[in-house]
Amino acid sequence: MPKTEADSARIAALRTRLLNWYARNRRDLPWRQSAAPYAIWVSEIMLQQTRVAVVIERYQAFMARFPTLLSLALAPEQDVLALWSGLGYYRRARMLHKAAQFVAENLGGNLPTSAGQLRTLPGIGVYTAAAIASIAHGEPVAVVDGNVERVLCRFAGWSASSGKSGGAAALRRKIENLAAKLLAPSRPGDFNQAMMELGALVCTPRNPLCADCPFAAECKTRGEHKTPRRAKMTSRAVAYALVVRMKPAASRRHSICGVRQVLLEQRSEYQSVMPGLWELPQLRSAEVPPTDLRMTLRHAIMQVNYYARIRDVAENELASLTASGGKRRWVSLTEASGMALTSLARKALTRAHLLTPPLPDPPPKL
DNA sequence: GACGCGTGGGC
DNA sequence: TGCCCAAGCGT
The missing domain is CATH 1.10.340.30 (Hypothetical protein; domain 2)
Structure with missing residues (x-):
């Protein structure tokens, strides 16, 4: 033509x-x-x-x-x-x-x-x-x-x-x-x-x-358009350790209480998902005794719904409850908020009132 | 060429 | 409320 x-x-x-x-x-x-x-x-x-x-x-x-x-x-x-x-x-x-x-x-x-x-x-x-x-x-x-x-x-x-x-x-x-x-x-x-x-x-x-x-x-169709169906979501249970300690003040003279710190673990640089990001240490078992259960939250990653349990863990329980995992660091909550956290970790810390949300809540709708 | 890779918001 | 994404790229 x-x-x-x-x-x-x-x-x-x-x-x-x-x-x-x-x-x-x-x-x-x-x-x-x-x-x-x-x-x-x-x-x-x-x-x-x-x-x-x-x-x-x-x-x-x-x-x-x-x-x-x-x-x-x-x-x-x-x-x-x-x-x-x-x-x-x-x-x-x-x-x-x-x-x-x-x-x-x-x-x-x-x-x-x-x-x-x-x-x-x-x-x-x-x-x-x-x-x-x-x-x-x-x-x-x-x-x-x-x-x-x-x-x-x-x-x-x-x-x-x-x-x-x-x-x-x-x-x-x-x-x-x-x-x-x-x-x-x-x-x-x-x-x-x-x-x-x-x-x-x-x-x-x-x-x-x-x-x-x-x-x-x-326009030939005025809005007609077919898209292929998506794969169905699957579900998976996971659990993470919330380990908080009080770092002693550097000088007793200047401060009565110290700085609250949380233990974070860095994902391997070679993992396919979220390499190099920081998260809460993962627990070996997704089962958490009710007395230690801080919260549960759902977090979707790709086609998987993660039902995550956040468990309060004391320092001395850490070795028995978690796998050796990657590099770990105790960080102040201030430092944590500025780190490369996974969204799940940020969500858990925010919901535990350990971090403030990155942005204030918008004003309520009328 | 099909698949893996994240997330918060909209409906 | 559960589902469906949204200005792709690399392998």
């Missing part, structure tokens, strides 16, 4: 409608206030498989602590993980850190500008390379993330099982081709963000707001 002038005009109209919609509806997100490639990079890594609402607070804290690529490159990995604590997918933080060090040492501290070169850095895949290159440098390359995929599949009437010509890979190519065709070559960064914003705000997975969609008139 030859490309006609009518096609070109139709595409131009779609671009204009999308960009106008974006100008009116774009959210004022922290990373949209900076044009620095480093800032865009950090935001894109944090946003991988993570909700915007969660990222907002964490992004600002991270940028306050590591305002430049060099400051990130020079920081100890534990500091980077501490700022990532609670965000999940901790490999992202390690790869971001590694990439920053590589850029600082080998590229004079300058992040590559083209998508092709960005792609070679750890943690930067096809999507992230295109996002940074288009948003920070205006390279005319289209992004395809989950939002864009959903928007374009609905728009074109494609479903995962559609067409005899191939499976997921063929569909993926069709989506990439369509995204590239629609891309506004003069404003690739705005266009890409507009497509993703449309997916996030209007063309949502469930209950899309087609009445507000700039593409509605040309």
Whole structure:
């Protein structure tokens, strides 16, 4: 089918409608206030498989602590993980850190500008390379993330099982081709963000707001979209030791009581899940006598619901109740709150009133 | 190409 | 309240 002038005009109209919609509806997100490639990079890594609402607070804290690529490159990995604590997918933080060090040492501290070169850095895949290159440098390359995929599949009437010509890979190519065709070559960064914003705000997975969609008139499906079923959750019981002691004051003269400390254990650097993060020492048995049971809490990790029991343990019981485990440290509660804790550990310490929550509770809803 | 990797929020 | 995620990447 030859490309006609009518096609070109139709595409131009779609671009204009999308960009106008974006100008009116774009959210004022922290990373949209900076044009620095480093800032865009950090935001894109944090946003991988993570909700915007969660990222907002964490992004600002991270940028306050590591305002430049060099400051990130020079920081100890534990500091980077501490700022990532609670965000999940901790490999992202390690790869971001590694990439920053590589850029600082080998590229004079300058992040590559083209998508092709960005792609070679750890943690930067096809999507992230295109996002940074288009948003920070205006390279005319289209992004395809989950939002864009959903928007374009609905728009074109494609479903995962559609067409005899191939499976997921063929569909993926069709989506990439369509995204590239629609891309506004003069404003690739705005266009890409507009497509993703449309997916996030209007063309949502469930209950899309087609009445507000700039593409509605040309959309094949008006919101129809099938997604594959997820695997079922499984459950598992675990138990952890809450061991608290009073560290004697350094000088009796200056302090009557000492500092309260808690025992933490570091997960191995080689574990696949949450390597290098700190948690409460795990107990050999998930069974806890009621008298020692401090609390129970549920914590979902991937497809597993962990029913965790937190047991009050005295120092002299520790050896018999816990496996030898990894590196352990007594830390003050103040220090613990700033460490790379797993979310389960932070949740347990917070609920035991040993830590204060990172942010005050929001005001109650009316 | 399929799988492993986390989490808090929304419905 | 239990389920479903959300701006992917590396292996």
